[in-house]
Amino acid sequence: MKSDEVEALVFDVFGTVVDWRTSVIEESAAFGARHGIDTDWPAFADEWRHAGYSGGMKRVASGDLPWMKVDALHRMKLDEMLSDLGVTSVSEDEIHRLSYVWHRLKPWPDTPEGLDRLRTKYTVASLSNGNVSLLTDMAKNGGFRWDCVLSAELAHAYKPDPKAYETTADLLSLPTERVMMVAAHKHDLEAARATGMRTAFIRRPDEFGPDNPPPDLTPDSPSGVPYDYVADGFIDLADQMGCE
């Protein structure tokens, strides 16, 4: 691939741009300490992410739930987990604030500089299942910057639904072939490629923390079609793409 054929890079966010797990564990444990709630906070974060977010999106995709923002899926699961823990006396304001921890996830250390360098040659946008306001708050809180905030919310269809990728390219006024999906998750890249997008696989060895099996960091794609780039973070990607 000649990298100058691509005009825009679109980024998966949870796990690729930000370290969701450390941020959620820290804020959840602090919430627990304030309210006298004791549980396994890393497991709490993992359940919130996997059953609440991923599981919730699958229920939306299957039609079991109507379209809703990821904020609403996060809140629904949080209410259920707090109920299971017997929590009844915490104020609505406090619960709302914890449910919005996903708006305050911290970036990986290379994110701000890497995105800034990539932006010198490319349009740099999010393409997350997170809703627009979540992504907007997250970038402000995290000190990193998008040229525009794009989201599966704008298609009312979660990745890996092709509509999420196709709507994004349409909003960028580009054919999918001139857009590159940047993600730490191979299923996201496969779905993007199926719509015509280029692909960059980012290795994030610490996404799932020390308590879980490590992510698949091999450079091979499930389909056997090579990724256009394989990089250890965004500074490495910027180096490979000639962005100073």
Next chain:
Amino acid sequence: MKSDEVEALVFDVFGTVVDWRTSVIEESAAFGARHGIDTDWPAFADEWRHAGYSGGMKRVASGDLPWMKVDALHRMKLDEMLSDLGVTSVSEDEIHRLSYVWHRLKPWPDTPEGLDRLRTKYTVASLSNGNVSLLTDMAKNGGFRWDCVLSAELAHAYKPDPKAYETTADLLSLPTERVMMVAAHKHDLEAARATGMRTAFIRRPDEFGPDNPPPDLTPDSPSGVPYDYVADGFIDLADQMGCE
């Protein structure tokens, strides 16, 4: 109004954030000089804006034209004007580039600093009839910055259709009452207020240039309901809103 009730400011762009007229005149005249086309370039810019953009949006709103991006409306009118001028030998690439002058409009001098200061306390987003890619390119080219790029394109309904304002507030996850529309055009502010938004009227005395009657700069609103703010540009607005 207590300004701390508002969480997000959304900005009209053409005329409010950027000086569309000077930018379009300059690039159109340079295009003419390259291709030996002579016409009244200020009148050319005014016709492109008023008949092409404003007139085109009215045709979309009435159902006379299907939904399309402002880029497409700009291109349709440009083709018509070039045809009227007898231009037949200019390449597609050159015409496309001129039609994208709207992606390269220059900001008013106070725009970059004013938006930066307002962003310290508020979410700062565009709310233009211009399409997302146009607005994204414009901010990159013009050296100013949005927290997120929002557009009537995301509602498939042009301002002053209430859907444009309501969709914007929904994407910000805010009730319209916590969003303030910032615009140099009173009809835009009236339509925003009708959906519940707050209003800030920005005086841009030079929007229509020296060849046209000046804009209405009086602080009064057509409905008689006072604007929450009346400001001479964004630095003045930042001062009034306590953003340093």
